Amino acid sequence: MLAILAAIVFGFALLLDLFDTRLGAPDLLNPTTLLMLGLLLLSLYLAGVGSGPRGGGGGRWYRGRRPGRG
Template sequence: MLAIAAAIVFGFYLLLDLFDTNLGAPDLFNFPTMASLGLLLLALYLAGVGSGPRTGNSGSGRRFYGRRPGRG
């Protein structure tokens, strides 16, 4: 989820840059602020914070005990 939020932040800033607008707040929507926010969200995602891909005992997938079938 945080990676998607980071992509949205980067996409929003790209659109602001392409249309050459600052939405009336040039100090809020500048490159260092948006890059810091996007990189913070990516770092939190990579650190495991938020609802990223989950593995473990979630009940999904197949469980194999002993030898796995089809492995020779």
């Protein structure tokens, strides 16, 4: 989820940069700020933040017949 948000932020920053738009607040939403926000979201995703619960599936990670039971 964080990687998708980072891609959206990077795309928005690219559009702002291509069209040279400032959105009325040059210090708040400029391409550099959005780039830093995108890198923050991407680094959080790579660190494993927000990836969901780990090991909470009741121990059954396979589908179908149990392995090694013929």
